[in-house]
Amino acid sequence: MLVLLLLATAGVWAAWTLRLDPADLWPGGGGWRLTVEFFSHAWRPALTHQAEGLPTDTPPLLWLAARAAVKTVVYAAAAMPASILLGLLLGFGASSAWWTTARDRGGRGPRSLLGPVISAACRLVASLLRSVHELLWAVLLLAALGLTPLAAVVALSVPYAGTLAKVFAEMIDEAPRDAAGALAEAGASPVQAFLAGQLPGAMPDMMAYALYRFECALRSAAVLGFFGFPTLGYHIAASFENLYYGEVWTYLYMLLLLVLVVDWWSGAVRRRLVS
Amino acid sequence: MALDVHLDAVTVSFSGLTALHEVNLEVAAGEHVALIGPSGAGKTTLLRLLNGSALPSRGNVRVGGRTLADLDARSLRRLRSQVAVVHQDLRLVPNLRVSQNVLSGGLGRQGFWSSLRSLVRPATRELEVVHGILQRVGIGEVLFQRVDRLSGGQRQRVAIARALHQRPQMLLADEPVASVDPVRARDVVALLVRLAREDGVTLVMSLHDLELAREFFPRVVGLRAGEVLLDGPPDELDPAAVAQLFRLPEGGSDLVGT
Numbered sequence: 001m002l003v004l005l006l007l008a009t010a011g012v013w014a015a016w017t018l019r020l021d022p023a024d025l026w027p028g029g030g031g032w033r034l035t036v037e038f039f040s041h042a043w044r045p046a047l048t049h050q051a052e053g054l055p056t057d058t059p060p061l062l063w064l065a066a067r068a069a070v071k072t073v074v075y076a077a078a079a080m081p082a083s084i085l086l087g088l089l090l091g092f093g094a095s096s097a098w099w100t101t102a103r104d105r106g107g108r109g110p111r112s113l114l115g116p117v118i119s120a121a122c123r124l125v126a127s128l129l130r131s132v133h134e135l136l137w138a139v140l141l142l143a144a145l146g147l148t149p150l151a152a153v154v155a156l157s158v159p160y161a162g163t164l165a166k167v168f169a170e171m172i173d174e175a176p177r178d179a180a181g182a183l184a185e186a187g188a189s190p191v192q193a194f195l196a197g198q199l200p201g202a203m204p205d206m207m208a209y210a211l212y213r214f215e216c217a218l219r220s221a222a223v224l225g226f227f228g229f230p231t232l233g234y235h236i237a238a239s240f241e242n243l244y245y246g247e248v249w250t251y252l253y254m255l256l257l258l259v260l261v262v263d264w265w266s267g268a269v270r271r272r273l274v275s
Numbered sequence: 276m277a278l279d280v281h282l283d284a285v286t287v288s289f290s291g292l293t294a295l296h297e298v299n300l301e302v303a304a305g306e307h308v309a310l311i312g313p314s315g316a317g318k319t320t321l322l323r324l325l326n327g328s329a330l331p332s333r334g335n336v337r338v339g340g341r342t343l344a345d346l347d348a349r350s351l352r353r354l355r356s357q358v359a360v361v362h363q364d365l366r367l368v369p370n371l372r373v374s375q376n377v378l379s380g381g382l383g384r385q386g387f388w389s390s391l392r393s394l395v396r397p398a399t400r401e402l403e404v405v406h407g408i409l410q411r412v413g414i415g416e417v418l419f420q421r422v423d424r425l426s427g428g429q430r431q432r433v434a435i436a437r438a439l440h441q442r443p444q445m446l447l448a449d450e451p452v453a454s455v456d457p458v459r460a461r462d463v464v465a466l467l468v469r470l471a472r473e474d475g476v477t478l479v480m481s482l483h484d485l486e487l488a489r490e491f492f493p494r495v496v497g498l499r500a501g502e503v504l505l506d507g508p509p510d511e512l513d514p515a516a517v518a519q520l521f522r523l524p525e526g527g528s529d530l531v532g533t
Contacts, residue, residue: 179379182366185328186441187356187383192390196379200368273370 038245045253046246050239061250064235069254072231075149075224076217079156083217084210086157087164093122094169097177098194122165130162134220138227152229156217167209168202175201204273211266218258277304277477278339278357278445280325285334287320287501294320296501297334302477307468309488310481312498313521318481321498322447325479326358327351339444356383359443361467363450365434369423373414373433376422377405380440408436412466428459432466439470446471448480452487460484464491485517 026032049061059067092098099115132140137155145151180197184190188197225233232251239247280302287295295317302308310318323329324336327343336343338354346354359380367376378397382390393401402418409415412432417425422433431451438446448467452460464480468491471478482488488495489509497505497512497520505516 178362178364178366179368182360182362183379183382185326185355185360186380186438187352187354188379188390189352189382189387192382192385192387195391196375196382196394197368200371200375204370 038248041245041249044246045249046244047250050244050247051242061247065232065250065254068225068230068232068235068251069258071229072218072221072225072255073258075152075221075229075231076156076214078149078153079160079217079221080210080214082153083157083160083164083213086161087168087210090122090126090161090165091168091172092194093118094126094165095119095172097173097175097180097198098190123169126162126165126169128162130159130166132159134159135223138224142227147228149229152221152224152227152231155224156220160213160217164210164213168206171202171205171209172198175199175205204270207273208266208270211262211269215259215262215266218262219255222255276444277475279304279306279477280445280479281335281337282321282324283335283337285324285331285336287317287324287329288332293501295324295331298501298503300496300503300506302479305475305477306494307471307478307492308480309492309495310479310498311483311485311488311495311520312504314483315500316498317501318498319449320501322360322449322479322481325445325447326355326360352383356441357444359438359441359446361434361438361446361448361451363453365430367422367430367434367437370421372419372421373409373417373425373436374402374405374419376433377408377436377440380437381442383441405436405440408439409433411439411470412436427455431455431463435463435467435470439474443476445477445479448478450481450483453483461487461490468492 046061049058096115096119099112099119134155137158138152141151141155145154175198177198179201180193183193183197221229222232222236225231225235226237228234232255236248236251239245239251280300282298282300285295285298285300286293298317298321300321310321312318320329324331324343325338327338327346330336330344338358341350341354343351343354368379374397375394378393378401381393385393397405406415406418409418409432412435414429414432414436417429417433422430425433446467451467452463455463464482464487467480468478480492485495493508495505495507495509495512496503497516499520504520505512
């Protein structure tokens with residue numbers, strides 16, 4: 001309750017500091033007309049190029065949109081394996097289940113300090129990775145590597161690995177511990193007990209979350225197009241600058257379609273895992 | 276092969292509470308013993324002593340001739356792999372198959388890589404072994420089913436199968452029938468006793484129900500408030516001591532009938 005009150009107070013203070021004025025939501029003539037025009041195209045996305053006098057060999061708009069959608073999926077898909085792998089490694093390390101089980105079962109001596117230290121180190125690394133947003137990573141990597149697909153893929157995988165690690169660690173620690181405890185009691189090593197007794201309980205949630213992050217990666221990959229990568233964002237930016245709002249909506253609907261498909265897919269996978 | 280147990284003036288206390296006080300107990304290799312007594316009498320603590328999950332505050336616990344407090348981590352793991360525990364709450368992994376749960380009982384005698392392989396893709400030979408164990412406990416047909424799809428009774432048998440796959444030399448059962456209806460309780464106790472006899476392993480089982488202990492065990496040990504109150508064959512038990520076992524501390528009425 002007190003926390004909510006504090007948050008509300010902080011919110012009001014911040015709004016005052018920023019001189020937020022609700023009246024600005026209704027901008028003067030030009031801005032408002034632009035907004036109306038943009039949203040009015042939501043009902044009639046472009047099916048063909050809005051530009052006139054294009055070279056005759058220009059591919060049709062929908063073909064371009066489909067190709068950009070495929071590129072977006074490819075960029076996101078290329079980023080996920082590395083981030084999942086790194087996220088799993090850091091997530092295992094950052095979770096406390098693998099070392100507290102051993103400690104609770106009578107583990108002693110200097111080796112019992114190893115667990116907390118590794119765990120804290122993994123958590124720190126995961127925080128560092130995700131404290132820099134993928135767009136900032138993209139700016140850094142563009143400067144370092146240039147406009148290569150690798151820059152976009154690395155920019156996506158690094159912060160995603162950090163987020164996955166944090167959430168994986170929490171899911172592992174929240175899974176029931178009784179089975180791992182029983183296996184340790186039956187002579188299994190801490191790592192064996194963790195892999196056979198603790199991890200399987202967290203697996204369905206972890207897979208569903210990885211799929212959700214894939215959905216996030218699709219959106220991020222699309223936005224990375226603003227930097228020049230050939231994903232949906234590239235076309236959105238180009239059409240927007242030319243005031244071809246119908247085309248912008250075509251690309252936005254393409255992105256929506258991708259997200260819906262992945263959402264449906266992850267739902268199906270999840271249902272299969274838990275039932 | 277079976278393990279013997281030797282408790283020498285064992286006291287266990289944690290955070291000021293004494294769970295066991297000056298307990299002396301000998302269990303011969305291959306003997307079957309029922310531990311009875313009201314809740315909080317120290318039955319669970321006594322069982323935890325026998326696989327090194329709890330250590331005595333004073334006194335000495337020897338299992339199979341080895342003093343548990345003196346064992347290093349590796350030797351303790353070896354000993355634990357020889358002592359199987361069936362818990363009241365089973366402690367299975369519900370979203371894994373029966374085969375995987377039973378196989379995990381064998382982790383203690385497997386190296387890391389071979390255990391990893393048998394969890395991910397068990398060899399046909401391993402599955403045959405598991406199927407054999409499941410048939411022994413009467414549920415051979417559920418080999419590839421997920422544990423969370425099974426009935427409560429089947430799950431309990433999976434937990435027993437996992438304990439058997441450990442190939443133990445001593446079987447401990449902590450209130451295995453506390454949350455089971457009376458008819459099934461009798462079946463489960465009978466099954467555990469039969470398995471222990473067939474394999475020639477030591478069996479120590481804690482029970483609430485004196486009648487089950489009388490029916491299936493040649494020796495009953497009664498605990499109350501952390502002390503051994505009676506110890507002997509069921510038909511030689513002193514009725515007065517039995518009555519005292521389940522009497523409330525303030526001389527109130529009997530909580531559990533005999």
